Amino acid sequence: GNSVTQMEGPVTLSEEAFLTINCTYTATGYPSLFWYVQYPGEGLQLLLKATKADDKGSNKGFEATYRKETTSFHLEKGSVQVSDSAVYFCALANNNNDMRFGAGTRLTVKP
Amino acid sequence: DTGVSQDPRHKITKRGQNVTFRCDPISEHNRLYWYRQTLGQGPEFLTYFQNEAQLEKSRLLSDRFSAERPKGSFSTLEIQRTEQGDSAMYLCASSRGSGTESGELFFGEGSRLTVL
Numbered sequence: 001g002n003s004v005t006q007m008e009g010p011v012t013l014s015e016e017a018f019l020t021i022n023c024t025y026t027a028t029g030y031p032s033l034f035w036y037v038q039y040p041g042e043g044l045q046l047l048l049k050a051t052k053a054d055d056k057g058s059n060k061g062f063e064a065t066y067r068k069e070t071t072s073f074h075l076e077k078g079s080v081q082v083s084d085s086a087v088y089f090c091a092l093a094n095n096n097n098d099m100r101f102g103a104g105t106r107l108t109v110k111p
Numbered sequence: 112d113t114g115v116s117q118d119p120r121h122k123i124t125k126r127g128q129n130v131t132f133r134c135d136p137i138s139e140h141n142r143l144y145w146y147r148q149t150l151g152q153g154p155e156f157l158t159y160f161q162n163e164a165q166l167e168k169s170r171l172l173s174d175r176f177s178a179e180r181p182k183g184s185f186s187t188l189e190i191q192r193t194e195q196g197d198s199a200m201y202l203c204a205s206s207r208g209s210g211t212e213s214g215e216l217f218f219g220e221g222s223r224l225t226v227l
Binding site: 004 | 114115144151152153154155156202204215216217218219220221
């Protein structure tokens with residue numbers, strides 16, 4: 001079945017450091033891939049998405065490229081800020097009623 | 112506030128009691144989902160409604176769990192005869208769309224259940 005495996009946390013970085021959170025997936029068909037973020041005290045919200053191979057999703061300085069050949073969707077940001085501290089979830093879906101989430105990676109950015 | 116709202120935010124109950132959670136989705140969204148999230152894990156799919164029709168239920172949703180969306184607007188999730196293993200965050204999400212396109216889910220802040 002469909003599943004997502006993401007890098008275990010927690011991840012602690014200094015402000016302006018480069019961020020990578022790895023995500024790989026197993027799926028039938030051609031799923032869409034997502035990164036959701038959960039800031040402290042808030043609900044999950046969509047950060048970015050990609051719907052087909054080689055698409056790059058981007059938002060708020062974060063990027064992820066849908067790599068079919070490596071079944072990956074790694075999240076990157078060139079220079080993190082304290083306000084990026086949150087839990088990040090990789091997810092995939094063949095359709096809306098089958099969205100599967102990874103376990104989440106907690107990021108803490110220190111000033 | 113036009114987001115997804117859930118009530119109550121936190122419920123503490125004794126084992127064996129029944130609990131009910133309510134979700135009010137974004138008004139124009141026809142799809143509504145329930146997920147369960149335990150500490151250190153991502154959300155796990157429980158069930159899904161398209162308007163008032165419950166179209167899919169996960170095997171995680173035992174007979175003690177029932178969800179309704181009677182008028183295609185708000186939804187309730189009831190857990191009967193709660194067990195300590197039911198302790199978790201129950202998340203509601205909504206989306207617009209039909210067919211099989213994958214869109215954005217809008218999540219509420221969740222209802223945390225603690226079973227003593």
